[in-house]
Amino acid sequence: MTNPGLNISDERSSAEMLGLLSEQLHLWIVPISGPLDPSWVAANEVILSEEERGRHRRYRRASDRDLFLAAHAVVRHVLSRYASIPPGEWVFETNQYGRPEIANLGVPRGLRFNLSHTDGMIALIVHDEVDTGVDVERVGRLDDLHSVSKTVFADSERSDFLALSEADQTERFYRLWTLKEAFIKAKGMGLSLPLKDFWFESVGPSSVTFSCREEVEPDPAAWHFTIAQPSPHHRLATACRSGSDRHPRKVESLSISL
Numbered sequence: 001m002t003n004p005g006l007n008i009s010d011e012r013s014s015a016e017m018l019g020l021l022s023e024q025l026h027l028w029i030v031p032i033s034g035p036l037d038p039s040w041v042a043a044n045e046v047i048l049s050e051e052e053r054g055r056h057r058r059y060r061r062a063s064d065r066d067l068f069l070a071a072h073a074v075v076r077h078v079l080s081r082y083a084s085i086p087p088g089e090w091v092f093e094t095n096q097y098g099r100p101e102i103a104n105l106g107v108p109r110g111l112r113f114n115l116s117h118t119d120g121m122i123a124l125i126v127h128d129e130v131d132t133g134v135d136v137e138r139v140g141r142l143d144d145l146h147s148v149s150k151t152v153f154a155d156s157e158r159s160d161f162l163a164l165s166e167a168d169q170t171e172r173f174y175r176l177w178t179l180k181e182a183f184i185k186a187k188g189m190g191l192s193l194p195l196k197d198f199w200f201e202s203v204g205p206s207s208v209t210f211s212c213r214e215e216v217e218p219d220p221a222a223w224h225f226t227i228a229q230p231s232p233h234h235r236l237a238t239a240c241r242s243g244s245d246r247h248p249r250k251v252e253s254l255s256i257s258l
């Protein structure tokens with residue numbers, strides 16, 4: 001069997017990687033193109049849990065199966081860069097809305113992660129106890145941006161969106177979509193958090209402004225967001241609630257190949 005793991009080009013020790021999480025968010029980006037090598041599949045299926053293997057088998061399309069396997073193997077291999085637990089021994093439990101958290105005994109306090117996968121890309125953010133989320137989307141995945149915008153955007157987001165040219169609307173749509181997803185994933189509440197109860201005004205790469213109803217978040221200024229374009233076809237956003245120091249975490253991007 002060749003290449004049973006991942007090509008993770010980073011020489012830092014797990015203690016160093018872990019130590020950095022009090023200052024940084026580690027954003028692991030994995031491009032996926034074409035079917036996975038069968039020997040890679042065989043070597044990585046065995047590191048999934050029973051529950052993950054069941055979900056893996058239920059995907060009908062080979063490309064969806066590959067994406068699921070690659071994403072869940074990436075989580076396991078990457079987490080093993082932060083603690084001396086082998087990839088196959090990570091144990092996860094989900095909260096009532098489905099957000100997975102590490103459940104192994106003896107794991108360094110506060111090691112957490114959030115995963116996103118879409119056609120052609122996996123994004124995994126590793127962080128400490130601060131609430132953090134990531135979302136990556138393939139541009140063009142959705143057909144009717146206008147009708148989707150009606151259901152997911154707050155009034156101000158929708159009027160800003162409608163005022164743009166068609167080309168700019170596509171860009172705005174995917175920036176807003178990934179920002180909103182990253183926020184609900186950081187909160188860990190999925191779609192039980194009403195999407196119109198929080199909104200973004202400026203969505204420039206270096207200037208995201210965020211507001212919300214008080215029930216959603218009493219302290220919106222504590223939240224920091226980033227937007228990125230990890231490939232010409234993908235848009236990605238991160239959301240992170242700062243600690244008591246209010247200092248935004250720096251996002252360090254790390255790449256992996258399968």
Ligand SMILES: CC(C)(COP(=O)(O)OP(=O)(O)OC[C@H]1O[C@@H](n2cnc3c(N)ncnc32)[C@H](O)[C@@H]1OP(=O)(O)O)[C@@H](O)C(=O)NCCC(=O)NCCS
Nearest residue numbers: 097098099115116117135152177180181185188189190191
């Ligand atoms: C499930 C949800 C958390 C993310 O869904 P998604 O965008 O389809 O998927 P992503 O690839 O970004 O994230 C999936 C991963 O998030 C994690 N996840 C699941 N539930 C989660 C939750 N409540 N909070 C945070 N992360 C969660 C899991 O690791 C999951 O991976 P898995 O399904 O392989 O186990 C939820 O937000 C959802 O259903 N979204 C639907 C899309 C939508 O209408 N978005 C509106 C945006 S404006």
